[in-house]
Amino acid sequence: MRLEHDLLGNFEIPSVAYWGVHTARAAQNFPISGVPIGHYRSLIRALAMVKESAAEANFKAGELEEHLRDAIVKACHDVAEGQFDSQFIVDAIQGGAGTSTNMNANEVIANRALEHLGFEKGDYERCHPLNHVNMSQSTNDVYPTALKVALILELRELIRAMEHLRTSFGKKAEEFKDVIKMGRTQLQDAVPMTLGMEFATFARMTMEDEQRLREVIPLLSEINLGGTAIGTQLNAPKGYSAAACEHLSKITGIPFVVAEDMVEATQDAGVFVMVSGVLKRVAVKLSKTSNDLRLLSSGPRAGLGEINLPPRQAGSSIMPGKVNPVIPEVVNQIAFAMIGYDITVTMAAEAGQLQLNAFEPIMCRALMMGITQLRQGCYVLADNCVDGITANAEKLRTDVENSIGLVTALSPTLGYENATLVAQKAQAERKTVRAVVIELGLMSEADFDAAIGDVEKLVRPNG
Numbered sequence: 001m002r003l004e005h006d007l008l009g010n011f012e013i014p015s016v017a018y019w020g021v022h023t024a025r026a027a028q029n030f031p032i033s034g035v036p037i038g039h040y041r042s043l044i045r046a047l048a049m050v051k052e053s054a055a056e057a058n059f060k061a062g063e064l065e066e067h068l069r070d071a072i073v074k075a076c077h078d079v080a081e082g083q084f085d086s087q088f089i090v091d092a093i094q095g096g097a098g099t100s101t102n103m104n105a106n107e108v109i110a111n112r113a114l115e116h117l118g119f120e121k122g123d124y125e126r127c128h129p130l131n132h133v134n135m136s137q138s139t140n141d142v143y144p145t146a147l148k149v150a151l152i153l154e155l156r157e158l159i160r161a162m163e164h165l166r167t168s169f170g171k172k173a174e175e176f177k178d179v180i181k182m183g184r185t186q187l188q189d190a191v192p193m194t195l196g197m198e199f200a201t202f203a204r205m206t207m208e209d210e211q212r213l214r215e216v217i218p219l220l221s222e223i224n225l226g227g228t229a230i231g232t233q234l235n236a237p238k239g240y241s242a243a244a245c246e247h248l249s250k251i252t253g254i255p256f257v258v259a260e261d262m263v264e265a266t267q268d269a270g271v272f273v274m275v276s277g278v279l280k281r282v283a284v285k286l287s288k289t290s291n292d293l294r295l296l297s298s299g300p301r302a303g304l305g306e307i308n309l310p311p312r313q314a315g316s317s318i319m320p321g322k323v324n325p326v327i328p329e330v331v332n333q334i335a336f337a338m339i340g341y342d343i344t345v346t347m348a349a350e351a352g353q354l355q356l357n358a359f360e361p362i363m364c365r366a367l368m369m370g371i372t373q374l375r376q377g378c379y380v381l382a383d384n385c386v387d388g389i390t391a392n393a394e395k396l397r398t399d400v401e402n403s404i405g406l407v408t409a410l411s412p413t414l415g416y417e418n419a420t421l422v423a424q425k426a427q428a429e430r431k432t433v434r435a436v437v438i439e440l441g442l443m444s445e446a447d448f449d450a451a452i453g454d455v456e457k458l459v460r461p462n463g
Contacts, residue, residue, distance in 0.1 A: 002122040018087040018121060020107035020129060026100030030091040033365075037101050038088030040368050045080045046149035047105040049251055050142055050225065051133060052076035057226075057243035058135045067117070068132055075112035084108050092365040097358040098143035105142075106133045136236040138228040140266055140356055145248075147364050148220040151275060152254055154371045155213055161378035162210045162282070168382040169203035172196075172389055180459065181306060181396040182403045189405035192458045195306070195391050198296075202289050209282045216278050221256050223248075224265035230355040231262035269349040269357045272367065276345035279338055279370050286377065287335035290328035293385070297325055306396055310388030327385035334377040341366035406433045409458055410451060414442055 001012045004021035011021045038044060055072040058064035064072075078084060087108045090100040106129035111121040113133070119126045127133070134142075177196030182189050225248065226241025228234050233241065241258050249256045259265035299305035315324035344366040348359035400406070404423050410433070411419040418440075426436045434452070437443050443451070452458065 002120075004122060013122070015121070018084055018108040018111040019089060019104055020111070020122070022103035022129070023090055023100070023107050026090040026094060026096075026103065030094045030100065032091045032093040035092050035365075036089045037092050037104065038085040040092065040150070040364075041082060041085065042150040042153045043101075043146060043364065043368065044085055044088055044105075045082070046146040046153065047101070047142070048076040048080035048109070049149060049248060050146045051105060051109055052080075052251065053225070053244045053248040054135065054137055054142075055133070056247045057240045058237070060243045061136075061237040061240050063237055064132065064135060068113070068127055071113035071116040071127060072109060072133055074116045075109045078112055079105075079109060084112065092361065092368075094361050095358075096361075097139055097356060098361050098364075099139040101361065102134070102137075102139040102142050103129070106130060109133045136226070136228070136240050140229055141224045141227045141231075141262075143360055144266075144269075145223045145225045147360060147367075148223060148271075149248070149252060149254070150364075151367060151371075152217055152220050152252075154368065154375075155217055155275075158282075158371050158375045158378075159210050159213050161375040162206050162213075165378040165382040165386070166203050166206040166210070168386040169199050169206060172386060173200035173203055176391050179391050179393045179396055180400050182400050182405050189403045191405055191408050192400050192403075194459050195396065197459070198292075202292075205285050205289065209278075209285060212278050212281060216275055219271050219274060221254060222259050222265065222271075223256050224259050224262050226258065227262035227266050231264070231266035233262065263355065267352055267355050267357060269352055269360065269363065272345055272360075272363050273349045276342045276363075276367060276370070279367070279374065280342040282374055283335035283338035283370075286374070286381070287332050290331040290335075290381070293328045293389075294325045297389075306392055306399075308390045308392065309385055312384060327381055331377045331381050334373045337373060338370040341370040401434075402432055404433060406452060410437065410443075410448075413451065418442055 002015050003010055004013050005011065006021045006025065008025070011024050013020055013024060052073050055064060055069050055076070059066060059069040088104050090104050094100045110124065110127050110129040110133045113127045114121055114123055117126060173196045175196070176199055177194060179195040180192055181195050181198075182191075183193040184190050223245060224231060225244050226233055226236045228236050241262075245256050245258045248254075293307070293309065296304055296306045297309045300308070309325050309327070311323045312326055313323075315322040315326075345363050348363045348366075349357065351357070351359050404427055407414075407419045407423045407426070410422070414422065414437070422433060422436045422440065422442070425431070425440075426433050429436070431439075434448055437448055438445055
């Protein structure tokens, strides 16, 4: 063990630990979710890149000695690469506006820097977590900056996953382009379409959400690094903010800019609400698509039965042979969770007071969990479901031929009243539209077949 101290007194720390007294206190204080911040790889990577940028800016400003800069930067590289994720032990849900997360990062980086300098962990006179690693910083500018870096990294991965899902839908749209079926509105027969059109719609919906995510990413590029406690830049040397921002942009490849009004930027969590809202949109539309897949595959004999989802596992412990739509179901549940995360972000952003929002840790956790689950959901839906979908083409065509909805295509010829009569008679007497139209003498067989027989004209009347 080694002995460390803080304003509350001494604390014994395992000698092998890279974290220190401040982290230990937080670990004791917040046994909440059981999920430490080290679980969130992109957040730890982002924290390391922010700390590296701060060290470089402090050195450039003449505040940090070169040998300390070099050791801290090396330590940051080690942390960014994932070598010390297990040392980030504080719970993701924590009081203190993220201070415990910042302290955890400061201590791990300081102790790793000490090793690079040839000293023992805990020898803080040589490299101090606060005096050196946290120089010119506050949790209140480090934490939101790191969160923005992490979110951009995560959103880019989510977009890639959505592109993957869109490709799967697109392939099915091409495969099913000539498979005619009945479209439905309010679950009632509407007018003919193709199954390919249905899957092309799924692809288009996904593409539009990809674009919305791309549009929100630039909003995350404004940072308050250098604003320190409340945005007044107290204890940050002249030129520090610009230098730190420039270095962060260089190592992340993201064009960050210093906020024009640091006081505003330090307290305003609106951008996280915006990101969360777009993620909720993604979730809602993925869930709607999953609902459609479940509905279209319902049966196999007593439901719609228009498509077949690939069987993934036995569906029941009591009903032999039953197979459930488990993949769309899990995507539905991911969406439900994301909607809940969005409420969390909304409430946390609203709860900010005066010059700081103290609830960014729960926003961070909600957004990270939501993005991760949406990303994995897209891959699972594409690979374990969409790619294996098959169509019951004969049933679909038969349903079209027997559907009352065909009368809509005849309405311009027959008139609305006659078309309504045909629909009512066909439904009441369980006859086809064709039979009723001919029986009533409204059209000849040849005229009916000419009007209805061209499937392509039915689904694409204007070419």
